[in-house]
Amino acid sequence: MGRWEPGARDRIADAALELFTEGGFAATTVPQITARAGLTTRTFFRHFADKRDVLFADEDEIPLAITGLLAVAPLSTPTIEVIGGGLRGLVSDYEPRRDQLRARLLIIQSDDSLRERYLRKLSVMSAAMVAGFRQRGTDGRVADVAAKIGSTLFGFAYDRWLATGETRSLSELIDETLDLFGSEFAASTAT
Amino acid sequence: MGRWEPGARDRIADAALELFTEGGFAATTVPQITARAGLTTRTFFRHFADKRDVLFADEDEIPLAITGLLAVAPLSTPTIEVIGGGLRGLVSDYEPRRDQLRARLLIIQSDDSLRERYLRKLSVMSAAMVAGFRQRGTDGRVADVAAKIGSTLFGFAYDRWLATGETRSLSELIDETLDLFGSEFAASTAT
DNA sequence: AGTGTTGATGACATGACGTGTCATCACGTA
DNA sequence: TACGTGATGACACGTCATGTCATCAACACT
Numbered sequence: 526m527g528r529w530e531p532g533a534r535d536r537i538a539d540a541a542l543e544l545f546t547e548g549g550f551a552a553t554t555v556p557q558i559t560a561r562a563g564l565t566t567r568t569f570f571r572h573f574a575d576k577r578d579v580l581f582a583d584e585d586e587i588p589l590a591i592t593g594l595l596a597v598a599p600l601s602t603p604t605i606e607v608i609g610g611g612l613r614g615l616v617s618d619y620e621p622r623r624d625q626l627r628a629r630l631l632i633i634q635s636d637d638s639l640r641e642r643y644l645r646k647l648s649v650m651s652a653a654m655v656a657g658f659r660q661r662g663t664d665g666r667v668a669d670v671a672a673k674i675g676s677t678l679f680g681f682a683y684d685r686w687l688a689t690g691e692t693r694s695l696s697e698l699i700d701e702t703l704d705l706f707g708s709e710f711a712a713s714t715a716t
Numbered sequence: 717m718g719r720w721e722p723g724a725r726d727r728i729a730d731a732a733l734e735l736f737t738e739g740g741f742a743a744t745t746v747p748q749i750t751a752r753a754g755l756t757t758r759t760f761f762r763h764f765a766d767k768r769d770v771l772f773a774d775e776d777e778i779p780l781a782i783t784g785l786l787a788v789a790p791l792s793t794p795t796i797e798v799i800g801g802g803l804r805g806l807v808s809d810y811e812p813r814r815d816q817l818r819a820r821l822l823i824i825q826s827d828d829s830l831r832e833r834y835l836r837k838l839s840v841m842s843a844a845m846v847a848g849f850r851q852r853g854t855d856g857r858v859a860d861v862a863a864k865i866g867s868t869l870f871g872f873a874y875d876r877w878l879a880t881g882e883t884r885s886l887s888e889l890i891d892e893t894l895d896l897f898g899s900e901f902a903a904s905t906a907t
Numbered sequence: 908a909g910t911g912t913t914g915a916t917g918a919c920a921t922g923a924c925g926t927g928t929c930a931t932c933a934c935g936t937a
Numbered sequence: 938t939a940c941g942t943g944a945t946g947a948c949a950c951g952t953c954a955t956g957t958c959a960t961c962a963a964c965a966c967t
Binding site: 719720724755756758759762 | 944945946947948
Binding site for chain 1: 828831832833835836839857860861864868872896897
């Protein structure tokens with residue numbers, strides 16, 4: 526199946542990341558990307574839903590992984606530890622790609638529409654956590670709150686992990702953020 | 717200043733809400749909106765940054781109000797009460813417009829790009845809360861956490877307020893959600 | 908070998924979105 | 938009366954995104 530060079534999708538993604546880095550996201554056009562990848566414009570939209578999606582499409586399986594990780598935790602485990610354990614299980618894929626993800630985040634933070642897309646990613650993670658908690662029998666509203674806490678926590682740790690100068694692992698930073706949230710929230714809710 | 721009918725911006729917003737309700741957001745074109753409002757397409761983009769913005773543009777002053785409300789709270793007030801007080805002060809404008817906001821939320825929930833825009837609104841609220849907390853001297857990371865809690869809490873209460881069948885006031889629901897977050901988080905963080 | 912199917916891509920047309928630019932002209936002011 | 942101001946009209950343009958049909962290597966089956 527294919528008289529063309531293989532790996533069209535990866536070539537597009539690589540070309541896009543290069544061009545976004547060189548000239549910025551908004552100033553880069555889809556024809557420029559596909560020209561560098563040796564393909565036509567139409568083919569770009571066969572692989573990615575829109576121009577932004579090329580920066581996010583390698584994470585399609587994340588929600589499923591989240592739901593699974595949460596659902597299988599022992600029922601006796603406290604909610605906060607379920608969150609922590611789930612996130613730690615999730616991030617093993619992230620650790621080796623730190624430089625790449627750092628470059629990607631720089632691009633995302635430089636453009637409003639990409640920041641919106643990033644927020645949607647966190648929202649999808651939250652929805653997946655709700656599903657995971659419910660599968661293990663957690664009450665609906667509790668699942669909602671726990672999922673928001675979990676996704677917010679991940680966002681904090683992730684941003685910190687990719688901040689310039691940060692050297693600790695994502696796993697360590699998740700633990701640290703868990704502690705921070707625990708202590709700060711205890712203080713916040715103190716009457 | 718103006719040889720034309722006044723209130724162009726409002727006419728556009730009204731026409732847009734009608735057409736979105738009748739035919740859906742994606743299926744409605746900007747020329748259709750401006751035709752109903754008796755204006756040209758170009759004028760639409762003079763008043764709104766993009767097609768989605770017409771559903772959000774009446775909330776530009778919200779972030780400033782948030783920052784102000786938080787900054788002026790007495791330093792002795794516990795963080796959680798600062799959040800609650802700030803939100804209660806914020807929502808007096810919302811209460812009388814419940815039907816309109818309910819119609820608007822239905823449109824937003826029907827379209828991915830609008831949901832993203834809605835998430836950005838909550839994110840902007842969170843940033844405004846960070847600014848407010850910092851102005852009153854709160855430590856940076858504490859302000860970050862408190863702001864996330866505050867914006868998430870508002871999102872919960874707001875969605876619930878506009879749910880079909882809900883009759884309680886937004887103010888009541890904020891109090892209820894404050895209690896929910898407090899108890900659930902206490903349970904979540906229990907070791 | 909020959910034949911048919913499959914699936915990725917090319918090629919082309921089309922419509923909506925969003926912006927830049929200049930002209931127009933009622934209104935306020937001097 | 939003259940002038941400046943500011944909102945709008947009119948037009949051109951580039952990009953994004955999608956629909957549709959043609960092409961043709963790889964594969965399966967006979």
